[in-house]
Amino acid sequence: MFASDVDPLAPALFQADDALHIPATADPGYLAGLLDAVGRHAIRLIVPTIDTDLPVLAANRAAIEAVGCRLAVSRVEFVAITLDKRAAGDAFRDAGIAVPRSWSIPVERPNELPDRVFVKPRRGSASLDTYEVDRGDLSGVLARVPDPIVQEVLTGPEITIDALLDLHGRPIHYVPRRRIRTLGGESIQGVTLAHDPSLEAWIEGVLDHCSIMGAAGPLTLQAFLTPSGPVLSEINPRFGGGFPLALAAGASYPDWLLDMVDDIEVVPRLRAYESGLYMTRYYVEQFTRTLRW
DSSP states (O other), X not given: OEEEOSSTTOTHHHHSSEEEOOOOTTSTTHHHHHHHHHHHHTOOEEOOOSTTHHHHHHHTHHHHHTTTOEEOXXXXXXXXXXXXXXXXXXXXXXXTOOOOOEEESSXXXXXXXXXXXXXXXXXXXXXXXXXXXXXXXXXXXXXXXXXXXXXXXXXXXXXXXXEEEOTTSOEEEEEEEEEEXXXXXXXXXXXXXXXXXXHHHHHHHHHHHHHHHTOOEEEEEEEEEXXXXXXXXXXXXXXXXXXXXXXXXXXXXXXXXXXXXXXXXXXXXXXXXXXXXXXXXXXXXXXXXXXXX
């Protein structure tokens, strides 16, 4: 297993079998560097873990597959929609899935806004630049948020669903979990949810729509369990930071992805996860006298 990161002290580089120094995604030499590394090391599968990699990889799928490597990445259209929170909300609302009410800036009819609102970047991640504020304080917050959108504040428990579709878009598995505690937008404590047929049916319906829209590989869904039912708040077409809990609960996604690359059929295992499993995390130190680069 190879790992790559622009930071030579990224901890994952020291956990992998070897580290690859590839230009940053925005660098003009990124694709050439990636293809060179894939060819030299006979890499057969790429699994990105940050949003900025997704559009570039999806757009260059043909070039990457031409050198014998597969991508655990959704199609270009699905990546574009899900990285734009306003577009994603509109698309899933049109599919009949409940999403938060949203307003673009400038708000055309401010009187429609509820007393409390949630402000976040239209294209953001890791919970950066997000605020819950009173409507009267909205103007002061908007100036601090890049390309903001405004949403209603949802009530009820917030949950995360780690999911996997095969490389053709067929839903294979999912694990719903509740984030008990987060740090910097990442789950550091959580628990898998009890089996609930109505919630599981809702999750499967959402995944079916994702498949139709071009999803493939790993997905991370966010939702609120409101008094009127589940409301989908966000989808990230990649692994989420809290995935180790799902892995421990039966989501053997790394193994299944490797099976897919080997053309071994991976049968759907919907609703097959361990409920009531808790996770808590802590820092682990890595020591080195030599930087990776």
